[in-house]
Amino acid sequence: MTDHLKREIKEALIRDAKTGSMSRRQFLTYSMAAGMSVSAASGLWTSDVSAATPKQGGKFRIGVHDSNTSDTFDPGTYVSVGQIQLSHTHRSYLTEITPENGLGPDMATEWSATPDAATWTFKLAENATFHDGRKFTAKDAIASLNHHRGESSTSAVKSLLDSVVDIKADGEYTIVIELNQGFADLPWVMTDYHFVMLPAKDDGTIEWESGIGAGPYKIVSHEPGIGTELVKHDGWHREGAYFDEIQFITLNDPNARQTALITGEVDSITSVDLKTMALMQRNPDILVDNIPSGSAITLPMFTDQAPFDNVDVRLALKYAIDRDELVEKIMFGTATAGDDYHVSPGMPYAPTDIERRPYDPDKAAFHLKKAGLSSLDIELSAADSVLPGAVDMCVLYSEQAKKAGINIKPVREANDGYWSDVWLKKPFVFVKWGARPTPDQMFSIAYKDDAPWNESHWQNARFNELLLEAKAELDDTLRAEMYHEMCQLARDDGGTVIPFFANFVYARNKNIGHGEAVSSAWENDGARSAHRWWFAS
Amino acid sequence: MLDVFSIVAKRLGFGLITLLVISLIIFIAVELLPGDIAQAVLGQGATESNLAALRAELGLNDPAPMRYFNWLKGAVVGDFGVSLVSKESVTDSITPRFVNTLMLALYAAVIAVPVAISLGVLVALFRNTLFDRIANVLTFTSISSPEFFLGYILILYFSVKTGWFPSIATVSPEMPLFERLERTFLPALTLVLVVVAHMMRMTRAAIINLLASPYIEMAKLKGTPAWKVIVRHALPNSWAPIINVVALNLAYLVTGVVLVEVVFVYPGIGQLLVDAVSKRDFPVVQACSLIFAATFILLNLAADVGSILTNPRLRHPK
Numbered sequence: 001m002t003d004h005l006k007r008e009i010k011e012a013l014i015r016d017a018k019t020g021s022m023s024r025r026q027f028l029t030y031s032m033a034a035g036m037s038v039s040a041a042s043g044l045w046t047s048d049v050s051a052a053t054p055k056q057g058g059k060f061r062i063g064v065h066d067s068n069t070s071d072t073f074d075p076g077t078y079v080s081v082g083q084i085q086l087s088h089t090h091r092s093y094l095t096e097i098t099p100e101n102g103l104g105p106d107m108a109t110e111w112s113a114t115p116d117a118a119t120w121t122f123k124l125a126e127n128a129t130f131h132d133g134r135k136f137t138a139k140d141a142i143a144s145l146n147h148h149r150g151e152s153s154t155s156a157v158k159s160l161l162d163s164v165v166d167i168k169a170d171g172e173y174t175i176v177i178e179l180n181q182g183f184a185d186l187p188w189v190m191t192d193y194h195f196v197m198l199p200a201k202d203d204g205t206i207e208w209e210s211g212i213g214a215g216p217y218k219i220v221s222h223e224p225g226i227g228t229e230l231v232k233h234d235g236w237h238r239e240g241a242y243f244d245e246i247q248f249i250t251l252n253d254p255n256a257r258q259t260a261l262i263t264g265e266v267d268s269i270t271s272v273d274l275k276t277m278a279l280m281q282r283n284p285d286i287l288v289d290n291i292p293s294g295s296a297i298t299l300p301m302f303t304d305q306a307p308f309d310n311v312d313v314r315l316a317l318k319y320a321i322d323r324d325e326l327v328e329k330i331m332f333g334t335a336t337a338g339d340d341y342h343v344s345p346g347m348p349y350a351p352t353d354i355e356r357r358p359y360d361p362d363k364a365a366f367h368l369k370k371a372g373l374s375s376l377d378i379e380l381s382a383a384d385s386v387l388p389g390a391v392d393m394c395v396l397y398s399e400q401a402k403k404a405g406i407n408i409k410p411v412r413e414a415n416d417g418y419w420s421d422v423w424l425k426k427p428f429v430f431v432k433w434g435a436r437p438t439p440d441q442m443f444s445i446a447y448k449d450d451a452p453w454n455e456s457h458w459q460n461a462r463f464n465e466l467l468l469e470a471k472a473e474l475d476d477t478l479r480a481e482m483y484h485e486m487c488q489l490a491r492d493d494g495g496t497v498i499p500f501f502a503n504f505v506y507a508r509n510k511n512i513g514h515g516e517a518v519s520s521a522w523e524n525d526g527a528r529s530a531h532r533w534w535f536a537s
Numbered sequence: 538m539l540d541v542f543s544i545v546a547k548r549l550g551f552g553l554i555t556l557l558v559i560s561l562i563i564f565i566a567v568e569l570l571p572g573d574i575a576q577a578v579l580g581q582g583a584t585e586s587n588l589a590a591l592r593a594e595l596g597l598n599d600p601a602p603m604r605y606f607n608w609l610k611g612a613v614v615g616d617f618g619v620s621l622v623s624k625e626s627v628t629d630s631i632t633p634r635f636v637n638t639l640m641l642a643l644y645a646a647v648i649a650v651p652v653a654i655s656l657g658v659l660v661a662l663f664r665n666t667l668f669d670r671i672a673n674v675l676t677f678t679s680i681s682s683p684e685f686f687l688g689y690i691l692i693l694y695f696s697v698k699t700g701w702f703p704s705i706a707t708v709s710p711e712m713p714l715f716e717r718l719e720r721t722f723l724p725a726l727t728l729v730l731v732v733v734a735h736m737m738r739m740t741r742a743a744i745i746n747l748l749a750s751p752y753i754e755m756a757k758l759k760g761t762p763a764w765k766v767i768v769r770h771a772l773p774n775s776w777a778p779i780i781n782v783v784a785l786n787l788a789y790l791v792t793g794v795v796l797v798e799v800v801f802v803y804p805g806i807g808q809l810l811v812d813a814v815s816k817r818d819f820p821v822v823q824a825c826s827l828i829f830a831a832t833f834i835l836l837n838l839a840a841d842v843g844s845i846l847t848n849p850r851l852r853h854p855k
Contacts, residue, residue, distance in 0.1 A: 068812045077591075
């Protein structure tokens with residue numbers, strides 16, 4: 001065994017042991033199998049593992065932002081951060097995004113597809129129970145998914161399951177999902193925060209009103225917009241859930257949230273005000289997690305409307321933006337500069353060899369001239385409710401673009417009703433997208449030619465052809481190639497400027513421990529801090 | 538006394554009409570807001586098909602006047618309906634919040650009113666002295682600063698730096714009274730600082746206004762000490778304006794606390810109203826607003842009755 005390999009095995013062992021998925025005995029056995037002596041392995045356990053080994057017990061208090069009195073338990077209308085954090089704590093999903101941003105099992109233990117990826121089989125955990133003791137079976141899984149399907153469904157993610165033709169049970173612990181087209185990403189889609197598993201009623205609908213679930217913690221008391229108290233669900237079928245109790249406290253005001261963390265009223269907060277982040281970092285009792293995410297800021301323009309129907313105008317706008325300056329000045333460095341394709345570096349199949357487009361006012365002016373224009377006057381709509389600093393960002397972009405002869409007039413729109421009256425209505429707007437787990441999902445909802453949210457009205461035959469092909473392709477290498485080409489197309493022809501991908505910035509007391517890797521799916525380790533983190537001291 | 542009762546009855550009748558008009562105005566205002574509840578609930582996730590399904594489920598396809606009268610039918614018999622968003626009874630979701638708001642208002646009032654009136658008497662007594670100036674400057678400063686700023690200052694000194702009081706005022710119904718008073722001390726103090734100046738200045742002005750009257754002159758001439766002139770002779774005659782200002786400020790303590798609630802994360806009714814407006818949850822908006830309106834009407838009525846009782850001349854308007 002080479003030293004290099006040995007070191008890798010050792011690291012992998014430590015990593016597994018630290019996340020608690022391995023006991024001391026197992027650790028010693030595996031370490032010895034990897035060629036270590038008993039004393040060396042034992043020493044390693046003491047020095048490297050147990051220091052960061054999860055401890056059982058305690059009440060973990062999370063100060064959560066964007067939690068409202070109007071939040072409900074209906075999974076179809078989940079929308080706020082508070083609902084997402086809570087739903088991952090008291091409820092569960094078929095699959096989950098792991099701390100390493102891979103795909104892992106939750107209520108489903110394994111899944112497989114037919115070669116055309118049009119029929120998927122999910123095997124369910126046989127030992128999973130709901131909080132009232134009922135067993136979780138195939139009929140619950142089917143009812144939970146059907147909540148988001150059908151004519152009368154009010155679910156916000158109805159469109160994600162549009163291609164599903166039928167969901168059937170195969171025995172008590174297997175479900176079979178049939179689709180009218182290949183869909184290689186279906187197991188990834190199942191991690192979407194809306195698709196929680198709930199108990200079925202006799203008529204095939206789900207029982208969502210009671211707040212019951214099969215997640216690691218069960219609700220003791222819940223007041224929307226104020227807080228929730230939970231205790232451990234003893235029948236939870238998975239490893240983890242180190243805390244005995246969880247308390248969510250709504251702290252919508254950034255100042256109240258941060259003060260609460262500093263004065264020890266809460267152990268963790270889901271969002272840090274970027275303007276005061278540096279001050280928080282100076283506090284020795286506080287640890288700030290700054291995690292790159294797939295949540296993109298996009299500036300879509302209507303590509304079927306002048307002047308954006310000219311690809312050179314679009315390129316001019318893409319060259320006229322100084323992404324690095326925006327990341328530094330608007331996001332205080334807590335963002336990853338984007339290129340103009342909507343695939344973040346952390347996503348599967350993210351291309352690594354496309355060179356990021358630089359800020360180049362001369363090139364922008366060149367493309368403008370090529371489009372037959374000497375100057376360009378356009379309006380860019382934004383609202384600070386979409387992202388604090390959104391309007392400032394547009395003002396800065398406007399200054400940058402002036403050097404290329406482009407006059408962007410930033411328009412501050414009303415916070416209220418931005419999604420219904422500005423987005424998809426005005427030709428050039430500021431948008432923030434939540435992270436989607438795979439390129440296919442992102443492209444299908446916002447870039448596909450006939451998608452209702454095709455915010456740039458972009459029509460590119462080759463792109464759409466590839467999208468369909470890649471959707472049903474189970475071979476990873478081929479898929480990676482297809483997504484590479486699609487990213488290139490979006491970058492050079494698409495109608496969306498992507499300034500950056502925003503990070504999740506959250507903070508915790510230094511006595512809260514977590515694994516080496518944390519998921520970038522949502523705030524607080526993919527909204528799963530309640531069952532992944534622990535009290536270190 | 539009979540005449541007082543008839544005034545009260547008449548005023549309550551007018552109050553009811555006012556409430557009816559207000560409810561209509563609020564309904565129209567909510568209707569005028571851009572976007573409807575279905576769009577507000579689904580947000581970025583709205584599509585034609587789920588919007589249509591949600592609108593049908595919420596009964597938004599009925600014409601607006603019909604929805605208003607359906608609501609009104611319930612409201613007159615005390616049934617404020619269910620929240621369109623959470624499907625919970627409006628009464629159930631508002632009651633605990635309103636109790637919290639009232640408790641905080643009461644807490645602040647119990648401190649603020651005696652402090653303001655005694656300060657007012659003192660500054661009238663020592664008018665134009667250094668004490669008067671300092672009291673004025675301090676209270677004016679506190680009334681001129683926005684509440685959230687006062688709140689932050691208090692949090693900084695009494696919570697972050699000294700750790701004397703908790704920075705957030707999370708309370709629950711089962712919390713013991715003393716702990717509750719400690720938890721809510723900072724928000725109550727913020728409110729006290731905001732309302733004291735107004736009441737104090739009015740007390741001072743009302744008293745000084747009377748000091749030129751002949752009967753005060755008479756009291757002075759017969760050798761009554763200055764404090765007695767003010768407390769015995771001037772104060773009783775200046776109750777009417779003072780009571781009015783006190784009532785206004787009490788109403789403010791109930792209806793104007795949204796900012797304080799946000800800063801201290803206090804579970805009161807203000808935050809509920811703000812959330813309901815942003816989601817266009819009409820029954821909740823309506824109920825909260827009517828509570829606020831009723832508070833104003835009742836406190837104004839109380840102020841008028843108080844003034845009448847302290848000044849018999851007002852009972853016989855010419």
